[in-house]
């Protein structure tokens with residue numbers, strides 16, 4: 001297991017965006033009745049709340065944090081951000 005997994009998941013999300021199938025992420029990105037971006041942002045807000053609760057309760061913190069990180073990555077994919085842009089930003093911030 002190594003950090004390549006994040007890039008691999010990101011690539012899968014890009015493929016779900018560009019070649020939609022009947023799946024959670026394809027469906028949320030092509031959500032018609034509610035603007036896809038709003039739906040993803042709604043999930044980020046929901047997962048943020050669940051992460052706060054998980055931290056306060058010292059329970060499921062990794063599970064809920066991964067839900068939050070995942071939905072943030074989903075937003076970035078939906079908005080057309082390249083994975084390398086995220087890595088470059090983290091690199092820029094290193095002291």
Ligand SMILES: N=c1c2ncn([C@@H]3O[C@H](COP(=O)(O)OP(=O)(O)OP(=O)(O)O)[C@@H](O)[C@H]3O)c2ncn1[C@@H]1O[C@H](COP(=O)(O)O)[C@@H](O)[C@H]1O
Nearest residue numbers: 009012013016023024025026027046047050066067070071
């Ligand atoms: N990493 C994830 C991932 N994490 C969370 N989720 C989904 O995000 C949704 C979260 O919604 P909910 O919070 O309601 O679900 P929940 O967390 O089980 O329930 P709560 O306790 O939060 O209420 C669930 O449907 C999860 O399945 C994910 N769905 C997909 N991925 C990755 O994205 C790829 C593409 O996914 P699909 O397009 O669905 O094949 C997959 O191969 C995975 O690698």
